[in-house]
Amino acid sequence: MEVAIAKLKDAEVVLMNKIKRMKDGKPKYDAGDQLREIREAIDILHKLDSNTARLVMNTKDTVY
Numbered sequence: 001m002e003v004a005i006a007k008l009k010d011a012e013v014v015l016m017n018k019i020k021r022m023k024d025g026k027p028k029y030d031a032g033d034q035l036r037e038i039r040e041a042i043d044i045l046h047k048l049d050s051n052t053a054r055l056v057m058n059t060k061d062t063v064y
Contacts, residue, residue, distance in 0.1 A: 001049040008042045 015035050022028040 001045060001052075005042060005045050005049070008038055008045070012038045012042065 012035065015031060015038065019028060019031050019035065022031065
């Protein structure tokens with residue numbers, strides 16, 4: 001999961017730099033929407049990763 005998060009963070013930085021160079025208008029606003037989607041995906045993956053780790057730890061504590 002760490003690799004996917006790292007790739008998305010790299011894409012986020014590239015897109016932020018691209019947006020900074022763009023003039024106002026529809027293409028810039030569309031890129032802003034894409035940036036929000038990337039940030040949401042990063043957040044979701046972080047939550048999924050932490051929940052998975054928590055689940056694994058709980059499973060290890062459970063005696064069968």
